[in-house]
Amino acid sequence: MRGRQGMALILILWVVTLVGLLVLWTGREVRTVVGGAQGFSLAAGDYLLAYSGLQEALVRLTLSDPEARWAPDGTRKTLRIDGRRLEVCVEPEHLRLNVNRAKEDALAGVLEEVGLAADEVAQAILDFKDRDNVPRPQGAEEEYYQGLTPPYRPVNRPFQVLEELLYVKGIDRDVLYRRQPPRLLDLVTLWGGRTVQPQEGEAEEEEPELKPGRSYRITVSTGRLTVMAVVVYLPHTEGVFKVRYRCEFYPR
Incomplete structure (x- = not known):
C-alpha cells in the first residue's frame, strides 16, 4: 500500500512540475507575442504617420497661396x-552628386565627408558598376565578392536604386543611413546631373x-x-x- 502511495506521490509531483513548466513557457510565449505585437503597432504607426507627412508636403508645395x-x-x-x-x-x-556619372575624384570627395577610405571605396564603386572584371588598384571585382558569405557578383551596370551601394566593398548600413549627418544617402543621387562634388556653401x-x-x-x-x-x-x-x-x- 505504502509503495502505491509513494508512486502516486511521485506521479503527482511530476504532474505539478510539468504544469509549472507549461505555465512558465506559456507566459514567456505570451510576453513574446505581446511584445512583438506592440513593436509591430509602433512600426505601423510610424509608417502611416511618415507617409501622411509625405502627402501633406506634396500638397503644400502646390498651394495657390504664396504665403x-x-x-x-x-x-x-x-x-x-x-x-x-x-x-x-x-x-x-x-x-547632389550622381554616383552613376561622377568621376573617381568627385566620388572620393563625398566619401571622405562620411569618413570612409575615400580612394578605396570610390574605386570599388566604379568597379561594381563597370562592365569589365579587372579591379582598379584599390577597388574590388567579382573575385572579392565571390569570396564573401554569401557570395554575390557586382551588378556591372549603372546603379538602379541607392540601396545597391550597400553591396559595395566598404559601404554598410551605418554609412548610408546613420542618424547624425553626414550620411551618404543625403549626399548622392541617381537622378541628378551633377558630376563634380558641390563646393561648401554653394547654393x-x-x-x-x-x-x-x-x-x-x-x-x-x-x-x-x-x-x-x-x-x-x-x-x-x-x-x-x-x-x-x-x-x-x-x-x-
Whole structure:
C-alpha cells in the first residue's frame, strides 16, 4: 500500500512540475507575442504617420497661396499630425552628386565627408558598376565578392536604386543611413546631373520654386522612422508629381 502511495506521490509531483513548466513557457510565449505585437503597432504607426507627412508636403508645395506654399529650399519644417511631430525637408535633387556619372575624384570627395577610405571605396564603386572584371588598384571585382558569405557578383551596370551601394566593398548600413549627418544617402543621387562634388556653401542661383520636369527630394522623419522620396514635378499631369524612388529606414 505504502509503495502505491509513494508512486502516486511521485506521479503527482511530476504532474505539478510539468504544469509549472507549461505555465512558465506559456507566459514567456505570451510576453513574446505581446511584445512583438506592440513593436509591430509602433512600426505601423510610424509608417502611416511618415507617409501622411509625405502627402501633406506634396500638397503644400502646390498651394495657390504664396504665403502658405512651401518652397523646395532645403529648410526643415515641422508638421503635427494626430498629435505627433514630424520633421520635413524638401530640396532639389539635381544638386547632389550622381554616383552613376561622377568621376573617381568627385566620388572620393563625398566619401571622405562620411569618413570612409575615400580612394578605396570610390574605386570599388566604379568597379561594381563597370562592365569589365579587372579591379582598379584599390577597388574590388567579382573575385572579392565571390569570396564573401554569401557570395554575390557586382551588378556591372549603372546603379538602379541607392540601396545597391550597400553591396559595395566598404559601404554598410551605418554609412548610408546613420542618424547624425553626414550620411551618404543625403549626399548622392541617381537622378541628378551633377558630376563634380558641390563646393561648401554653394547654393542654387535660381529662385527656390518648383520647376517642371525637375526632381525633388522629400525627407520625412517621425523621430524613429525616416521616409525619403524623390519625385518629379509634372504640373500638367493628373498626379502633378511622379515618384521616382522611395525608401524607408530607421536611422542608426
